[in-house]
Amino acid sequence: MNVRFLISGDTALVVEFGDRIDRALSDRVLRLSALLCGSNMPGIVETVPTFRSLMVLYDPLITDSGSLTSAIRNLLDRDSVAAKTQSKLWRIPACYVASHAPDLAEVAQRTGLAAEDVIGRHVATCFHVYMIGFVPGFPYMGDLPEPLVLPRRTDPRVKVPAGSIAIATNMTAIYPVESPGGWHLIGATPIRLFDMRSAKPALLSPGDKVRFEPITPAEFDEIRAAVAAESYQVPCEQIAV
Amino acid sequence: MQSLEVIAPGLHTTVQDGGRVGFQDVGVPASGPLDRISLRLANALVGNPEGTPAFEMLLQGPTLEVHADSARVALVGCSASIEVRSDNPRRIPAGESATLIRGDVLRVGALGDSVCAYLAIEGGPDVPQVLGSASTYVRGGIGGFKGRRLQQHDTVPLKCRRVDARPERALPGPLDLALDQPIRVVLGPQADYFTDAAVETFLSSEFTISPQADRMGYRLEGPALAHAKGYNIVSDGIVTGSIQVPGSGQPIVLMVDNQTTGGYPKIATVISADIPVIGRRKPGRRIRFVAVDVHEAEVLRKQQDAAVEEQWSRIRIVR
Numbered sequence: 394m395n396v397r398f399l400i401s402g403d404t405a406l407v408v409e410f411g412d413r414i415d416r417a418l419s420d421r422v423l424r425l426s427a428l429l430c431g432s433n434m435p436g437i438v439e440t441v442p443t444f445r446s447l448m449v450l451y452d453p454l455i456t457d458s459g460s461l462t463s464a465i466r467n468l469l470d471r472d473s474v475a476a477k478t479q480s481k482l483w484r485i486p487a488c489y490v491a492s493h494a495p496d497l498a499e500v501a502q503r504t505g506l507a508a509e510d511v512i513g514r515h516v517a518t519c520f521h522v523y524m525i526g527f528v529p530g531f532p533y534m535g536d537l538p539e540p541l542v543l544p545r546r547t548d549p550r551v552k553v554p555a556g557s558i559a560i561a562t563n564m565t566a567i568y569p570v571e572s573p574g575g576w577h578l579i580g581a582t583p584i585r586l587f588d589m590r591s592a593k594p595a596l597l598s599p600g601d602k603v604r605f606e607p608i609t610p611a612e613f614d615e616i617r618a619a620v621a622a623e624s625y626q627v628p629c630e631q632i633a634v
Numbered sequence: 635m636q637s638l639e640v641i642a643p644g645l646h647t648t649v650q651d652g653g654r655v656g657f658q659d660v661g662v663p664a665s666g667p668l669d670r671i672s673l674r675l676a677n678a679l680v681g682n683p684e685g686t687p688a689f690e691m692l693l694q695g696p697t698l699e700v701h702a703d704s705a706r707v708a709l710v711g712c713s714a715s716i717e718v719r720s721d722n723p724r725r726i727p728a729g730e731s732a733t734l735i736r737g738d739v740l741r742v743g744a745l746g747d748s749v750c751a752y753l754a755i756e757g758g759p760d761v762p763q764v765l766g767s768a769s770t771y772v773r774g775g776i777g778g779f780k781g782r783r784l785q786q787h788d789t790v791p792l793k794c795r796r797v798d799a800r801p802e803r804a805l806p807g808p809l810d811l812a813l814d815q816p817i818r819v820v821l822g823p824q825a826d827y828f829t830d831a832a833v834e835t836f837l838s839s840e841f842t843i844s845p846q847a848d849r850m851g852y853r854l855e856g857p858a859l860a861h862a863k864g865y866n867i868v869s870d871g872i873v874t875g876s877i878q879v880p881g882s883g884q885p886i887v888l889m890v891d892n893q894t895t896g897g898y899p900k901i902a903t904v905i906s907a908d909i910p911v912i913g914r915r916k917p918g919r920r921i922r923f924v925a926v927d928v929h930e931a932e933v934l935r936k937q938q939d940a941a942v943e944e945q946w947s948r949i950r951i952v953r
Contacts, residue, residue: 399823402903403931405873407823414868426659441658441871443895448871450658453906453935458928526869526895529661529774533869570774587660589764589776595660 403453409446418445423600442599443524484628487605488613493581520603530569530587530595537563549575583617636702636795640788644696649778651687654767658894665769668750668913672711676754679708679731687768688754695742703796711751717741729805748914757793806948812911816924819902827899832859845917849891858883869897875904905931907938
């Protein structure tokens with residue numbers, strides 16, 4: 394496969410595996426990110442995985458674009474593609490009741506599905522966290538089943554409440570904090586996606602898997618209270634991928 | 635508890651240190667100073683180690699009352715001076731340290747030519763480290779003093795209750811703010827998304843920093859840059875200095891609070907040596923870009939660091 398090295402000034406190098414959103418490309422991005430984080434290569438500051446490329450931030454006083462490019466090429470050449478990795482599977486409580494899902498009826502209408510069917514398909518999918526961006530802790534998760542694919546809203550909201558579960562294009566996401574947003578809101582979760590007090594502030598990392606577990610509004614309130622009291626843990630298990 | 639009381643907050647005064655490292659993969663920008671050189675020199679004047687948090691001021695500085703036995707301060711990054719109201723009223727020029735005592739009020743007014751300047755205080759403000767840094771990321775409410783810019787009546791705690799009596803220090807000469815210097819860029823990572831004519835226009839035209847400029851990005855006004863392959867890419871990483879061009883054709887230079895990923899093609903990237911240079915430019919100022927290759931950019935950065943080191947080593951004693 395053709396890997397491109399794109400120069401992003403003198404502090405970042407972009408290793409591009411392709412130009413589309415694709416699980417196989419994402420796996421290669423995440424694999425290289427893990428390799429680099431474990432490599433202790435001098436001068437690497439941090440890495441930012443995205444759908445189809447890895448941004449490698451470096452300190453130009455310690456290393457340079459040329460040496461980094463050859464070191465990464467070597468690493469990619471030597472790497473066994475068949476390497477097995479572990480991943481986390483999160484079960485995120487999700488309330489799809491109309492009061493928590495302002496756009497569900499419209500999504501049902503536009504996709505020609507019953508609201509229950511929209512929910513059913515969302516719940517049945519095991520999502521892959523491709524990347525985190527837009528605002529701290531905002532996960533881009535895919536892939537949404539084809540019948541649920543819709544363009545973004547033509548009229549973005551100025552305020553989307555924290556915890557909103559949203560869909561747009563072939564992605565789903567959860568808004569970690571109140572922010573503007575143009576995605577369709579089909580549910581809400583009472584859990585916290587981003588906590589700056591924690592050494593690991595974002596609940597989800599690129600490469601994690603996510604399933605949504607339907608809950609009632611009463612359960613939503615209970616879990617939200619438990620989250621506020623710091624006595625709730627999002628169910629999570631290690632899986633081989 | 636020793637502190638600075640905010641009598642007037644200035645336009646946008648925040649705590650910044652070297653920046654936040656290691657959380658861009660979960661969408662947290664690096665933040666830190668627009669002008670790391672001035673921050674470093676301001677810290678050096680008051681005897682702080684590099685990376686000590688200090689106050690970054692934009693356009694208009696604050697008025698602060700000292701609630702500590704004594705406090706040593708220094709202002710770097712602009713032509714303005716510190717006005718001290720006390721029994722011993724005086725002006726402290728930029729680039730010089732001075733010691734104030736309890737009850738003294740210091741005022742930094744309009745900054746003048748530069749958009750940003752730094753007020754360092756010996757020991758630094760006593761704010762918690764959030765995700766490994768004291769830098770304020772206002773949009774995310776993260777870090778610094780309560781995750782926001784200073785407001786009237788805030789009381790910002792200080793690390794030092796009193797400072798040792800010792801001679802004050804000054805920079806060897808005024809800092810060159812390089813306000814007219816062209817901004818050097820490395821073309822890419824998506825220069826191929828633009829027509830050859832657009833790249834040519836980008837490098838030969840003058841742009842003006844629009845009033846909608848903040849720590850996240852400087853929007854520029856100038857000739858529209860034409861895309862050759864549309865203006866949407868599959869989102870990829872953004873670095874401080876990335877110049878993205880949305881559908882309007884008007885470039886945006888992403889600055890220190892830049893979002894970590896984005897879906898507009900990026901025609902070029904400002905070299906790291908020139909981030910502080912563009913960081914000082916006010917809305918309304920004109921900018922020209924000139925292309926260098928990445929190797930030159932790396933050399934320029936090393937030369938710049940050596941020059942700052944040299945300036946640091948020539949800090950002299952004034953009294």
